[in-house]
Amino acid sequence: MLLRHTPKEIKERKALTVNPAKTCQPIGAMYAALGIHGCLPHSHGSQGCCSYHRSTLTRHYKEPVMAGTSSFTEGSSVFGGQANLLASIQNIFTIYEPEIIAVHSTCLSETIGDDLKQIIEKAREDGKIPLGRHVIHCNTPSYVGSHITGYANMVKGAIDYFAESTGKKADRVNLISGWVEPSDMREIKRIASLMGANSILLPDTSDVVDSPQTGSFNMYPKGGTTIADMVASGDSKATLACGEWATKDAAIKLENKCKVPFEITDIPIGIQATDRFVTKLSKQAEVTIPESINNERGRLLDVITDMHQYLHGKRVALWGDPDQIIPMVEFLLDLDMKPVYIVSGTPGKRMANRLEELLSEKVPEAKYKNGELADMFLLHQWIKNEPVDLLIGNTYGKYISRDEQIPFLRMGFPIVDRIGHSYFPTVGYMGGLRIVEKILGLLMDKQDAECPETSFELVM
Amino acid sequence: MDTILKDRQKQILIKGKDQFQMECAKASLAGSVSQRACVFCGSRVVLYPIVDALHLIHGPVGCAAFTWDIRGSLSSGPQLHRLSFTTDLSENEVIFGGEKKLYKAVSELIDKHRPKAAFIYSTCIVGLIGDDVEAICKKISREKNIEVIPVQAPGFAGTKKDGYKVACDAIAQLVGMSKESKTRPNSINILGDFNLAGELWLLKDYYEQMGVEIVSTITGDGRVDDIKRSHTAALNLVQCSGSMIHLAKDMKEKYNIPFKRVSYFGIEDMSTALYEVARFFSNSEMIRKASVLVKNEINALLPALAPYKQKLAGKRAAIYVGGAFKAISLIKALRLIGMDTVIVGSQTGNKDDYLLMKELCDAGTVILDDSNPMELSKFVQEKQADILIGGVKERPIAYKMGLGFCDHNHERKEALAGYQGMINFAKEVYASVMSPVWQFTKPKSL
Ligand code: SF4
Numbered sequence A: 001m002l003l004r005h006t007p008k009e010i011k012e013r014k015a016l017t018v019n020p021a022k023t024c025q026p027i028g029a030m031y032a033a034l035g036i037h038g039c040l041p042h043s044h045g046s047q048g049c050c051s052y053h054r055s056t057l058t059r060h061y062k063e064p065v066m067a068g069t070s071s072f073t074e075g076s077s078v079f080g081g082q083a084n085l086l087a088s089i090q091n092i093f094t095i096y097e098p099e100i101i102a103v104h105s106t107c108l109s110e111t112i113g114d115d116l117k118q119i120i121e122k123a124r125e126d127g128k129i130p131l132g133r134h135v136i137h138c139n140t141p142s143y144v145g146s147h148i149t150g151y152a153n154m155v156k157g158a159i160d161y162f163a164e165s166t167g168k169k170a171d172r173v174n175l176i177s178g179w180v181e182p183s184d185m186r187e188i189k190r191i192a193s194l195m196g197a198n199s200i201l202l203p204d205t206s207d208v209v210d211s212p213q214t215g216s217f218n219m220y221p222k223g224g225t226t227i228a229d230m231v232a233s234g235d236s237k238a239t240l241a242c243g244e245w246a247t248k249d250a251a252i253k254l255e256n257k258c259k260v261p262f263e264i265t266d267i268p269i270g271i272q273a274t275d276r277f278v279t280k281l282s283k284q285a286e287v288t289i290p291e292s293i294n295n296e297r298g299r300l301l302d303v304i305t306d307m308h309q310y311l312h313g314k315r316v317a318l319w320g321d322p323d324q325i326i327p328m329v330e331f332l333l334d335l336d337m338k339p340v341y342i343v344s345g346t347p348g349k350r351m352a353n354r355l356e357e358l359l360s361e362k363v364p365e366a367k368y369k370n371g372e373l374a375d376m377f378l379l380h381q382w383i384k385n386e387p388v389d390l391l392i393g394n395t396y397g398k399y400i401s402r403d404e405q406i407p408f409l410r411m412g413f414p415i416v417d418r419i420g421h422s423y424f425p426t427v428g429y430m431g432g433l434r435i436v437e438k439i440l441g442l443l444m445d446k447q448d449a450e451c452p453e454t455s456f457e458l459v460m
Numbered sequence B: 001m002d003t004i005l006k007d008r009q010k011q012i013l014i015k016g017k018d019q020f021q022m023e024c025a026k027a028s029l030a031g032s033v034s035q036r037a038c039v040f041c042g043s044r045v046v047l048y049p050i051v052d053a054l055h056l057i058h059g060p061v062g063c064a065a066f067t068w069d070i071r072g073s074l075s076s077g078p079q080l081h082r083l084s085f086t087t088d089l090s091e092n093e094v095i096f097g098g099e100k101k102l103y104k105a106v107s108e109l110i111d112k113h114r115p116k117a118a119f120i121y122s123t124c125i126v127g128l129i130g131d132d133v134e135a136i137c138k139k140i141s142r143e144k145n146i147e148v149i150p151v152q153a154p155g156f157a158g159t160k161k162d163g164y165k166v167a168c169d170a171i172a173q174l175v176g177m178s179k180e181s182k183t184r185p186n187s188i189n190i191l192g193d194f195n196l197a198g199e200l201w202l203l204k205d206y207y208e209q210m211g212v213e214i215v216s217t218i219t220g221d222g223r224v225d226d227i228k229r230s231h232t233a234a235l236n237l238v239q240c241s242g243s244m245i246h247l248a249k250d251m252k253e254k255y256n257i258p259f260k261r262v263s264y265f266g267i268e269d270m271s272t273a274l275y276e277v278a279r280f281f282s283n284s285e286m287i288r289k290a291s292v293l294v295k296n297e298i299n300a301l302l303p304a305l306a307p308y309k310q311k312l313a314g315k316r317a318a319i320y321v322g323g324a325f326k327a328i329s330l331i332k333a334l335r336l337i338g339m340d341t342v343i344v345g346s347q348t349g350n351k352d353d354y355l356l357m358k359e360l361c362d363a364g365t366v367i368l369d370d371s372n373p374m375e376l377s378k379f380v381q382e383k384q385a386d387i388l389i390g391g392v393k394e395r396p397i398a399y400k401m402g403l404g405f406c407d408h409n410h411e412r413k414e415a416l417a418g419y420q421g422m423i424n425f426a427k428e429v430y431a432s433v434m435s436p437v438w439q440f441t442k443p444k445s446l
């Protein structure tokens, strides 16, 4: 047993996180920046952070992930990293020729107190930023928030830098995407286009971290939100921001800067969240919901109807980011399943409140915790005290899954031991269908493998 | 295509064309998309395989989250090392210091897990906020009566290689702690093998067959108590130029234990590693056993390799790995299966390593220090390599360009050391180079 060290008794821990259910801010900033076309993320700090973040993204996507680093030395940690960043900007534009450099800080540069904005200004004054090229930035100290915060900060940084209002509103809606997979971003675009809604998606990692094998390595794949689109987002008539934690700041920024009104909605996972997404989008874009979308919904409902008896009452433990967890919990409830244990490393009361709303009546026994000390260790202890039928979360659940022999659906970040997340969406009605199919497959495989011969059934 | 940074010209050499000495062990250029990691990373990968110790990372959450069980380093017993403990410093502690949190965390963990020793890593931030980690470690050490060893590994203090040294210093604190003092006859320590995919067990088996006693393995499948008595070994075997040589030198100085540098990759180097030990003990029985072992293994191996060699003859390989010593072994191992090395590079090699590489390679081979993806892909295309041998960040680049890949790093799934490892290596290279998938990708000579 790999986690034989997890004891059943739950004691108050004060100072310790074991097997963290989150990672740090910069990796989120890096992921968001990859969703911008022709953009090279840049980590202002020591080499190690950057190397870790790239490796993790690479393991998750099985794709090359490029990013520069300011390569701090002992000296920079004493005198500040200004010289390093200036040199970096110059070197990067000369050698790697991106359209945009997206700089994020690290714990180190934050603690030293480097002022990114001022350093970038200086680079501009010194002529280190060629004409038509851009350097955007955001602050991402990891000891605040989590990787989601970093993602949110970079999206906001991009909008802050690029969005412009000409005063003339265009017949177009901005879709700001929370932290989801490239497959999901592709799906969101597909839904919008099925609805005939003219839209801009930011960020958009499809065709970046799911790029096709062509026989050559391209540092800047064809996907990503373009500069033109980011500029134009200031003239859109509305913004629909999907996933409060990852997108709210950017939406607010855009409203303040360019007077684009916004609505926040959950990431469209499951029936109700997708209903809300589609409805809001149809209102904002002033389009009707087409037959084709209704049919997708109908098909999802049909499958749930056919199989609901296999789902009823199944206990689920899940972990991950609030933006994903909240609609997922809602969906599980709609599937008549019981999300009993939930942890998230992302801090904030908001999450507990939303879960409370969803769970207090339907699953009063549910336990949830987010922020500090809400880690996989705690989750495992809960499970040891009263087991569950299904685990849903990132790869780090595989230890628990193996030790406790619980079927495990991989969702979230990172997934470093399976493929599929980049290619098959979990958002929208079709995404819901995929989730249901996966859950049923897991539960039924277990039943087939373990049930007594007398109740082994051919038809299920 | 002019994608080589001017400042990098001295870190790239083409055999037969350039004459200069490699400039290496240089910090990466600011702004480069370097494939290198940090001091902390170096210390962590070296110490992590000590399986009955507690490893706690004092710092913000990221550094720990990213090193949670990333090295496929196997244990025959405890799995404590696979858990990821961190103090997860928050803003408050960054401002007011994290000492209290650290003290509580370590004490709590020791009570709970009763480890044999504890390693407390401090990362960049801790270096800055000035926590006195050493004092806390001492205090806890006294209170709990076990070794609590601070590992000062702020990432900015250098490269991964500097981290190896930090790790060696930490281990050195354990060496010699047991009361035993008599040197054990015919005994060795195995330094610098991390038991990826169980490789160490292969090696142990070879040496035991020869009648050699293994006092400790540092650090693969490592045990604190073994390390404490490792000073009683008669000889240290050190693999890789980078990671453990420092400890070997230290032990030579303090305990007068001689060391030998060896490599376990490929038939040649593996056999040399066995013979050297036998010769060192000038024990004719041992030499005899070694030659029987080598002969048996090679007799079994060569015919098994033949079909691969036939298919792979003339295929071209590019090597980009962490340590230079490994790169050198790889050149030889590839030659054994009929392949030519057209590019060879490392993240942490030194001048001598690069000279040796130059000697081993054919004219036209590109030799690189601390490369970046653009450069690598440029040369790979120019040289029309069929496979890239590297680490996690290189794999997807290779695949995108439509060439094979073999992981010779942390994510290795099969043992690649020893004779068994040579067959595994050949199989892996073969499976990747000859995969039918490449026929569908565009021809890569652009
Ligand atoms: S903060 Fe420092 S120690 Fe941690 S990963 Fe970054 S460079 Fe390495």
Ligand code: SF4
Binding pocket: A024, A025, A026, A048, A049, A052, A105, A106, A107, A108, A142, A143, B059, B060, B061, B062, B063, B064, B123, B124, B125
């Ligand atoms: S120092 Fe901060 S930014 Fe760097 S890896 Fe650690 S937590 Fe992340």
